[in-house]
Amino acid sequence: MAAKPEPRVPRHIAIVMDGNGRWAKKRLRPRTFGHHAGQKAVREAVEFCLRRGVASLTLFAFSSENWARPEGEVSALMELFLKAIDREVDELHGNGVRIRFVGNLDAFAPELRARMLGAMERTSGNTALNMNVAVNYGGRWDIANAARLAAEAIARGEFSAAELDEQRLHTYTCLADQPPLDLFIRTGGERRVSNFLLWQLAYAELYFTDTLWPDVDHACLSEALDDYARRERRYGRTGEQVATS
Secondary structure (H helix, E strand, C coil): CCCCCCCCCCEEEEECCCCCHHHHHHCCHHHHHHHHHHHHHHHHHHHHHHCCCCEEEEEEEHHHHHHHHHHHHHHHHHHHHHHHHHHHHHHHCCCCCEEEEECCHCCCCCCHHHHHHHHHHHHCCCCCCCEEEEEEHHHHHHHHHHHHHHHHHHHHHCCHHHHHHHHHHCCCCCCCCCCCCEEECCCCCCCCCCCCCCCHHHCCCCEECCCCCCCHHCCCCCCHHHHHCCCCCCCCCHHHHHCCC
C-alpha cells in the first residue's frame, strides 16, 4: 500500500537511467551485464516511490534513438524487456502499481508488444503508483504525435483550429492523465535531457548525479528529493509572492 505523500515530495518523478554500459565496462563485462544490473535499481526506485507517496514514476528505458545501437545490444534489451515483464509484473501488481508503456509501440515485435499490452491491462485498475516505462519514446515524437491527433480531431469537427491552445494540446500527450512532472533525475554524470519528456519538462526541477544507474539506491534517491525540497518553485512569480501565498 502506498504511503501518504510527505511535504515537499514530488508527485511525479522522471528518471533517465544512464550509466549501465559504463558500469559494466568498469567491471570488464559486456554492456548487457550492466542492463541486467540496472533492473535492481528499477526495483529500488519503485519501492522508494511507494514508500514516499509519489504518485507517478516515469522511466526512460529505450529511446527512439536507441535503435541505432549495436544490433546485439538492441536484441539483448528486447529479450531483457520480455523477461522483466514476465518476472516483475506479479509483484508490481501485488503492490498496486499501474504499469504503462508510453511511446510508439508499433515498432516492437508482436510478442513483446502483446506482453506490454497484457501487463497494462492487468494492472490498469491499480492506484498506488503509476509506473510509466518510456520505450521507443522521444519528446519530439510525443509533441508531433499530439499535434497530429489534435489535427485529426479538428478535421472531424470536434473543435476549431483557433481553439487549439496549450491546455488542449496537452490532452493529447502521452502522460496527460498524470500529475505534472515535478522532478527530472538523470544518473551517470551527463547534463542533458536527451529528447525525454520535452513538453512535460517545462516547469520541472532538474537533478543530475554522477552515480551510475546500477548503483542508484534509496540513499541516492533521498538526496535527490532533499535537493528538490530546497528548491523554491516560483512559476514566474517572485520569491516574495511565493512566501506569502
